[in-house]
Amino acid sequence: MxxxxxxxxxxxxxxxxxxxxxxxxxxxxxxxxxxxxxxxxxxxxxxxxxxxxxxxxxxxxxxxxxxxxxxxAPPKVDLQVRLASFTEEMTRRGMTASVKVLGAGIVEAEPDIAEALQVAVGDDVIHLHRLRFADDEPMAVEHSWLPALRLPGFLDGGVPSSVYVDLGTRGLVPDWGEDTIDAGEADHDEAELLTIGPGKPVLRITRRAFTGDQAIEYASAAYRSDRYTLWVPVSRPN
Ligand code: 16G
Missing domain, CATH: 1.10.10.10 (Winged helix-like DNA-binding domain superfamily/Winged helix DNA-binding domain)
Known part of the structure; x- marks a missing residue:
């Protein structure tokens, strides 16, 4: 003892x-x-x-x-939990955001995605699977779903390098949302993409983002917890 x-x-x-x-x-x-x-x-x-x-x-x-x-190690990125895009967040701290598209297409909404996006089960939704980099270092693996009916021609010129910039040009940039954050372990594919070992801790962030009263994005991402500290401004309850 x-x-x-x-x-x-x-x-x-x-x-x-x-x-x-x-x-x-x-x-x-x-x-x-x-x-x-x-x-x-x-x-x-x-x-x-x-x-x-x-x-x-x-x-x-x-x-x-x-x-x-x-x-x-290089200093961690302090990610303030707010409705910013990956590109905005990295640019704000003087880093260069880039993206590798792992998959993109129109799929039929599964029940959970349909509910999150307020569309009918089976409706067309855009699915994006992206690896996000800051200064060429892999930081997060993201899946995003967006309602295809509200975004005609979204994939016509390829996947936009910033989804929120594209939404902005359509007057649909989200103005509020809700994130949930869970502790998790990188699965085999995530570990490989993020160049961390399998089972290493990640921050799982899901987001529902709204433009007015309509859902415009549902996203689920794994962020490297060795490179991110989430920063949440807190205040006393009213
Ligand atoms: C953030 C969002 C993601 C959104 C992306 C748009 C979180 C957890 N996720 O990464 O949902 O799709 O920004 O970034 O905040 P972009 O405009 O650079 O494509």
Missing amino acids: LSLRRTTLKYLQVRDYLRALAGSELTAGDPVPSERALCERFGVSRMTVRQAVDALVVDGILERVQGRGTFV
């Missing part, structure tokens, strides 16, 4: 030391001290050092680069 406690304390010491180092002397891209150096410094096993590093990798403070070592 005592030795378990000692191991836990040591692990916390290594973790806190690395966390402090990443926030002071070292900056993004700098290598952290080697496992051996850390073992010697704290008098701990490699397993304890790995455990401490693992925790900081999950928190997005360090990153492992295959074959090269462990480095201080």
